[in-house]
Amino acid sequence: MENKKNQRRDFLKKAGLGLATIASVSAFSSPLPTNEEKKRLAMIVDLQKCTGCGACTLVCKNENNVQDGVFWANKICKTEGKFPNVRYDYIPTLCNHCDKAPCVKVCPTQAMHKDENGITMHDTEKCVGCRYCMVACPYQVISYNGEKPHKRWRSEEKLMVGTASPKELNEKVGGDTIPYYNPERAETYPGIRPKNVVEKCTFCDHLVKKGEKPRCVQRCPSKARTFGDLDNPNDKVVSLLGKHSPFRLKENLGTEPKVFYIRNFNPGKYPR
Amino acid sequence: MKNIKSIIWYSCLIAILLLGIYGVIVQTIEGHAVTGISKQVPWGIYIAAFTFFIGISAGSTIISFIIHVFKVEHLKSIEFKTIAVGLISLVGAVLFLIADVGNPIRMMKVPIIMRNTSSVFFYSSISYYIFGGLLVYQLVNYVRAIKNPKNEKFRRNARILAIILFPLAMGIVLVPDGALFSFVKAREFWNRPLLLPHFANAALVSAVAVMVVIAYISEKIEKVELLNLSAKVLIGYMLIFLVAGVLFLDLFDILVLRYSEKPEGIEAWKALTNEHLVFFLVNILGLVFAGILLLIRKGREFPNLFYSAILIILAISAYRYNLIIIGQEIPLFKGQNVELYFPTLIEIYICAGVTSFMTLSYHILIGKLKIKSIIKNNI
Ligand code: SF4
Numbered sequence: 187m188e189n190k191k192n193q194r195r196d197f198l199k200k201a202g203l204g205l206a207t208i209a210s211v212s213a214f215s216s217p218l219p220t221n222e223e224k225k226r227l228a229m230i231v232d233l234q235k236c237t238g239c240g241a242c243t244l245v246c247k248n249e250n251n252v253q254d255g256v257f258w259a260n261k262i263c264k265t266e267g268k269f270p271n272v273r274y275d276y277i278p279t280l281c282n283h284c285d286k287a288p289c290v291k292v293c294p295t296q297a298m299h300k301d302e303n304g305i306t307m308h309d310t311e312k313c314v315g316c317r318y319c320m321v322a323c324p325y326q327v328i329s330y331n332g333e334k335p336h337k338r339w340r341s342e343e344k345l346m347v348g349t350a351s352p353k354e355l356n357e358k359v360g361g362d363t364i365p366y367y368n369p370e371r372a373e374t375y376p377g378i379r380p381k382n383v384v385e386k387c388t389f390c391d392h393l394v395k396k397g398e399k400p401r402c403v404q405r406c407p408s409k410a411r412t413f414g415d416l417d418n419p420n421d422k423v424v425s426l427l428g429k430h431s432p433f434r435l436k437e438n439l440g441t442e443p444k445v446f447y448i449r450n451f452n453p454g455k456y457p458r
Numbered sequence: 459m460k461n462i463k464s465i466i467w468y469s470c471l472i473a474i475l476l477l478g479i480y481g482v483i484v485q486t487i488e489g490h491a492v493t494g495i496s497k498q499v500p501w502g503i504y505i506a507a508f509t510f511f512i513g514i515s516a517g518s519t520i521i522s523f524i525i526h527v528f529k530v531e532h533l534k535s536i537e538f539k540t541i542a543v544g545l546i547s548l549v550g551a552v553l554f555l556i557a558d559v560g561n562p563i564r565m566m567k568v569p570i571i572m573r574n575t576s577s578v579f580f581y582s583s584i585s586y587y588i589f590g591g592l593l594v595y596q597l598v599n600y601v602r603a604i605k606n607p608k609n610e611k612f613r614r615n616a617r618i619l620a621i622i623l624f625p626l627a628m629g630i631v632l633v634p635d636g637a638l639f640s641f642v643k644a645r646e647f648w649n650r651p652l653l654l655p656h657f658a659n660a661a662l663v664s665a666v667a668v669m670v671v672i673a674y675i676s677e678k679i680e681k682v683e684l685l686n687l688s689a690k691v692l693i694g695y696m697l698i699f700l701v702a703g704v705l706f707l708d709l710f711d712i713l714v715l716r717y718s719e720k721p722e723g724i725e726a727w728k729a730l731t732n733e734h735l736v737f738f739l740v741n742i743l744g745l746v747f748a749g750i751l752l753l754i755r756k757g758r759e760f761p762n763l764f765y766s767a768i769l770i771i772l773a774i775s776a777y778r779y780n781l782i783i784i785g786q787e788i789p790l791f792k793g794q795n796v797e798l799y800f801p802t803l804i805e806i807y808i809c810a811g812v813t814s815f816m817t818l819s820y821h822i823l824i825g826k827l828k829i830k831s832i833i834k835n836n837i
Pocket of ligand 1: 292293294295297298308312313314315316317318319320383384
């Protein structure tokens with residue numbers, strides 16, 4: 187009797203140990219990020235610091251090899267009134283990486299999707315180019331590649347006699363389609379997106395994965411942009427949001443954008 | 459003489475089709491840069507045409523259901539044509555969609571391997587497959603039923619299919635045509651509760667009008683009287699009722715936009731009365747004149763019935779165009795510039811080509827399958 191009890195105890199012990207081992211091994215090898223790894227990345231733009239210089243637009247184009255006519259980082263500006271009472275409003279825009287992103291909801295192929303950090307990502311392989319996401323996006327931050335990207339850099343036409351054509355120049359510097367091609371971009375998303383698909387800001391996910399901040403945040407000369415994790419109470423974005431009364435674009439639509447604006451000069455005047 | 463007329467007719471259709479093919483080749487090589495779409499207006503004339511033809515497809519299937527289930531003897535003669543028009547319009551609508559998307563091959567796979575069950579587009583793409591398949595089956599059954607009048611099985615099948623197709627047709631009108639737009643919260647011009655009934659009503663009225671045009675052409679060119687006097691009068695009353703419904707909803711829209719205090723409403727009214735005035739007038743006046751014509755006793759007979767049908771088709775096309783384009787031209791942010799959309803020549807070539815393809819397909823279906831004589835014998 188006693189022997190049987192001991193055997194059962196041994197069995198339970200071993201089974202328990204086995205289960206614990208399996209659980210710990212699977213926890214280490216799990217491809218899904220744990221709660222600690224998961225972030226809710228967001229950006230804050232300080233409108234009193236922003237001078238409207240457009241550096242964010244330029245560095246974004248360079249970083250992401252964005253083609254002519256397409257802007258991942260953009261702006262809304264409007265001039266109101268007559269001289270001498272003129273008012274110029276400027277608000278930088280980019281993909282809001284909404285928590286309830288309408289583009290993700292409407293995309294029939296799941297090409298628009300959310301990554302583990304809440305970044306709205308796009309898969310060019312799945313995209314059919316239906317542009318439903320563009321129609322559904324309330325912020326007009328998704329662009330369509332209607333033609334072969336960087337067409338001008340493929341041209342064999344010389345702009346002036348005696349100079350090199352864009353294509354020759356490109357070949358001379360060994361550029362991949364464009365002489366200033368940034369290969370780092372291709373680590374998480376095609377370096378240059380093909381014809382007939384859409385593209386948009388990815389919060390520089392290739393840099394974020396290495397622990398860096400998006401390029402527009404790094405290069406903003408007036409340090410108007412702050413980037414961080416909304417779920418981390420010690421993050422600067424959380425303290426800034428607590429300190430100021432932020433607003434988001436078109437909050438009434440319930441998309442929960444993750445780009446916040448603080449310290450606006452003229453509340454109510456900015457496009458909501 | 460008749461031969462020369464048909465040679466000219468077919469030559470014109472083939473020439474337009476070739477123009478369309480040329481447009482497709484240019485668009486494939488150059489990309490959508492040759493179209494008038496932009497970041498602000500990502501959907502252009504292809505989508506407007508898509509909504510028009512998908513509406514006709516669903517509308518004609520609903521007419522077929524009414525003929526079958528309510529046994530409307532007067533309209534029995536156009537029963538086959540409603541199925542044929544339903545199928546060909548569906549093919550045409552899908553062709554417009556293919557012209558619009560960047561990667562049609564991948565698009566075909568949407569219902570099979572690429573599933574996002576939260577997207578309306580996913581459900582609508584499934585419904586095209588199911589709806590198209592059932593329409594083909596319905597057509598086959600119908601032809602068999604005519605060829606074997608003694609075999610009740612085919613007639614019964616056709617009746618059951620007509621009943622099945624009715625809710626699907628409603629779904630096809632309401633899901634892609636309506637919900638695809640009215641669910642988009644970002645575009646206030648679309649995001650209105652009355653958009654769905656407006657869509658469905660416009661679809662029905664345009665489908666009936668297309669049937670009238672076909673019947674008139676059959677009578678004049680093929681010398682086949684598809685509709686007798688009572689059928690024409692019945693269709694005339696149907697059109698009066700449907701036109702009144704669409705006009706009521708149009709009037710409702712006008713009042714809402716005219717007195718809107720929201721920036722989107724003000725912009726939409728501005729667009730309707732300025733850049734889109736011609737289409738707006740064609741939409742409203744076309745329906746008003748068609749209604750007046752139909753109310754006259756002689757208006758419910760040929761050729762007046764035919765003229766009102768043409769006015770209705772023009773009015774509904776203008777309505778669809780304005781709806782799709784204005785919905786996107788209105789700036790998303792106050793103070794942003796209005797970006798106007800104009801279809802390019804390539805887009806117009808492709809639209810004309812697809813329409814010509816549909817007309818040719820209709821002729822092939824009716825003529826080459828020797829169905830014309832079958833119907834003639836049946837009447
Ligand atoms: S364009 Fe691409 S990403 Fe956008 S909804 Fe269509 S398939 Fe999805």
